[in-house]
Amino acid sequence: MSHDSILTVGKSTVQMGAYNDRIYLMSLAAEDGPEIVDELISMAVTEDLSKIFAKVPKSQVLPFLSCGFEKEAQVPGMFSSDDGVFLSFYRYMWRKEQSDRQELDRVISVAESKKGKGNSSTLSSSLLMRRLGTEDAHALAQLYGQTFKTYPFPITDPDFICQEMRDGVRFMGVYKGDSLVGAASAEVAADGNSAEMTDFAVNPDYRKAGIAGTLLRSLEDDCSKSGIKCFFTIARACSYGINSLFSKGDYEFSGRLLNNTNISGSLESMNVWYKVL
Secondary structure, eight states, X not given: OOOOEEEEETTEEEEEETTTTEEEEEEXXXXXXXXXXXXXXXXXXXXXXXXXXXXXXXXXXXXXXXXXXXXXXXXXXXXXXXXXXXXXXXXXXXXXXXXXXXHHHHHHHHHHTTTTOOOOOOOOXXXXXXXXXXXXXXXXXXXXXXXXXSOSSOTTOHHHHHHHHHTTOEEEEEEETTEEEEEEEEEEOTTSSEEEEEEEEEOGGGTTSSHHHHHHHHHHHHHHHTTOOEEEEEEEXXXXXXXXXXXXXXXXXXXXXXXXXXXXXXXXXXXXXXXXX
C-alpha cells in the first residue's frame, strides 16, 4: 500500500489516506479556521477514513471541540504565542478501543520512574556522530527500512529524505566505519519556535551503546542554538526504550493519541512528550 498523500486544504497542510486510515491536519492556517473542521469531516466521510487527527494552536480548538473532536495532548509553547493541542475525531468506535491499555500505562510508569536521570552522552571512540546530509540519504533509508516494518511517512525512500532535508529537517547520525548504526531527526516548525524529535532508529547490535541519548542531546543543542524553545515527540506508546529516553531527558508526558499511526506493521497508539527550555 502506498503512503498517504500530503495535500493543501485552503492554505493548511493535510496528510490523508488509507495507509494510516486517517486525515492528519499537520499545519492549520489561521484563515482556514472554523470552516476547515466541516471540510475535514466531509473528506473523512467521502474517503471512509476512521480518524481525523489535528495539531492546532490552543486558541483555535473550540470549533473542533464543538464538532466532536477530543483533546488528547497539549504542548506548552509549541507556537510562538500559543500552546499546541492534539485533537482527534473518531468516526468509528473501534478506532478508540484500547485492548493494551494496562501495558501502555505500565510503559508510562516505568518511564516516569526514570524522570530526569539523564541519558548517557558519550559514545565509544569507534563511533562517530555528525549532522547528516543528502549524501547520507541512502544509508538513512536503509537503516529505517531495517528498523520499521511500516512507518507513517515514506522514510525508506531516499528521495523523500532528501526533500525533508531541503525543507529544513535536521538529521543526526552515528557511524561505525562506513555503516550508519543510529539516526534521528528534528523537524523544525515553520515559525522556528518548536521542533519535533522523531525518526529515532538504532541498529539492534548497538542498542546499549548510548546512541539514542546522544542523538537526542545533540539535536537539542543544535536546535537551541537556533533559538528553538519547545521540543516535543510523538513516540510509540508500546516502547519502553523510547518513552524512557524522553523521560530521562526531562520531557513531560502530555497524553496518548489512540490507535494513531501505522508503524511497525499495524496501527499503534502514540505518546506525546514535551520539554520547554
